[in-house]
Amino acid sequence: MQYIVYDLEMTNRLSEIIEIGAVRMTEINGELTILDTFQSFVQPKMDKLNSRITNLTGITKKDLISAPVYTEAIENFKSWIGLEEYYLCSWGPEDKWALITDSTFHQTETDWIINHNDLQFHFSLLHDSEKGFRYGLSRALLTMELSYEGSKHRALDDAINTGRILKRIHKQIEIVKNPTSYLESKLFEPEKLVYKTKAEESVSPFASLSKLFN
Numbered sequence: 001m002q003y004i005v006y007d008l009e010m011t012n013r014l015s016e017i018i019e020i021g022a023v024r025m026t027e028i029n030g031e032l033t034i035l036d037t038f039q040s041f042v043q044p045k046m047d048k049l050n051s052r053i054t055n056l057t058g059i060t061k062k063d064l065i066s067a068p069v070y071t072e073a074i075e076n077f078k079s080w081i082g083l084e085e086y087y088l089c090s091w092g093p094e095d096k097w098a099l100i101t102d103s104t105f106h107q108t109e110t111d112w113i114i115n116h117n118d119l120q121f122h123f124s125l126l127h128d129s130e131k132g133f134r135y136g137l138s139r140a141l142l143t144m145e146l147s148y149e150g151s152k153h154r155a156l157d158d159a160i161n162t163g164r165i166l167k168r169i170h171k172q173i174e175i176v177k178n179p180t181s182y183l184e185s186k187l188f189e190p191e192k193l194v195y196k197t198k199a200e201e202s203v204s205p206f207a208s209l210s211k212l213f214n
Contacts, residue, residue, distance in 0.1 A: 001026075001084075001085050001086065001087065002024055002025065002026050002035075002084050002085070002086045002087075003024070003025040003026065003032065003086070003087050003089055003163075003166065003170075003175075004022055004023075004024060004025075004081055004086050004087065004088050004089065005022065005023050005025060005089045005090070005119075005159050005162050005163040005166055006020065006021065006022035006023075006038075006088065006089070006090055006095065006155075006159055007020075007021050007022070007090065007091065007095065007155045007156070007158035007159040007162060008020055008021075008090075008094075008095045008098050008099070008155060009021075009053070009057050009059060009153065009154065009155050010053075010094075010098055011044055011047040011048065011049060011050070011053060012047075012050050012052050012053050013047050013048075013050075014046050014047040015047075015094070015097075015098055015101075016044045016045070016046050016047040016098075016102060017042050017044075017070060017073075017098050017099075017102050018041060018042050018043075018044055018049065018053075018059060018064060018067075019039070019040070019041050019042060019057070019059060019154070019155040020038065020039070020040050020042060020073060020074075020077055020155055021037075021038065021039045021154065021155025021156030021157070021158065021159040021160075022037065022038040022039075022077070022080070022081075022155075022156070022159050023036070023037050023038075023156075023159050023160055023163045024036040024037070024038075024080075024081075025163055025166065025167070031167065032163070032166060032167040032170055033167075034160070034163055036080075037156060037159075037160070038077060038080045038156075039155060039156040040067070040068065040073045040076055040077065041059070041063050041064055041067035041068075041073075042064070042067055042068065042069070042070050042073045043064050043065070043066075043067040043068065043069050043070075044064065045069060045070070045106075046105065049061055049064060056153050057153045057154060058151060058153075058154065059154075069106075070102050070103075070105075070106045070108070071106050071108050074099075074102075074103065074106075074108060075108075078112055081112070085115075086115065087115045087116075087117055087175050087177075088113065088114065088115055088116045088117070089116075089117045089119050089162070089166060089175070090116070090117075090118065090119065090120075090162070091118075091119055091120045091137050091158065091162045092118060092120040092121075092134070093118050093120075093121075096113065096116050096118075099113050100113060100180075110180050111180050112180075113180050114177070114178065114179055114180055115175075115176070115177045115178060116178060117175050117176060119162060119165065119166055119169075119173075120134055120135065120137075120140075121134070122169065122173040123135055123140050123165060123169060126169060126172060126173065127140075127143060137158060137161060137162065137165075138152065140165055141161060141164070141165065144165065144168055146161075146164060146165075148161055149161055149164070
């Protein structure tokens with residue numbers, strides 16, 4: 001069973017995917033190890049890149065102008081994942097939402113978005129369950145006395161750092177299997193956890209979603 005730990009960067013207004021980054025991990029001698037990486041920019045069709053996202057991520061219009069459109073980029077991603085059974089793992093629920101939303105808009109299949117696990121949720125329950133807070137990625141790394149590697153808010157680097165956390169906690173959490181239909185039914189359920197700080201809310205267009213349901 002392989003673990004596909006992925007991260008997405010998105011536009012500001014419609015949260016359209018503009019970058020996909022991922023690492024492939026598997027257990028070797030009892031430890032999760034990164035075997036391979038994937039990165040692709042995605043040319044947006046519904047939304048435009050603005051200065052806020054460029055300042056946050058470093059992604060420019062030049063990066064996106066010749067990038068593959070979503071349908072091509074996601075096929076490349078699926079080909080990279082391959083045919084072996086896998087878990088999809090992300091930091092937070094918003095990446096799952098973006099994959100389903102963009103796939104629906106572009107009329108591409110969602111049946112591959114299976115066995116999805118929110119590592120932010122698992123980490124937050126392990127470290128702060130009595131307060132009900134979610135940890136941002138940077139705060140989680142600091143909690144584990146790990147320094148951030150690479151550039152923050154870039155898909156591949158965020159995926160690598162998420163993978164480093166999974167390596168530390170995977171024996172303490174239950175990674176589950178679930179079908180796409182389960183993901184779609186849970187898409188807009190109220191979250192059990194909220195985000196840790198205002199600073200961390202500001203970097204996620206979905207960070208305040210849980211408040212809408214309270």
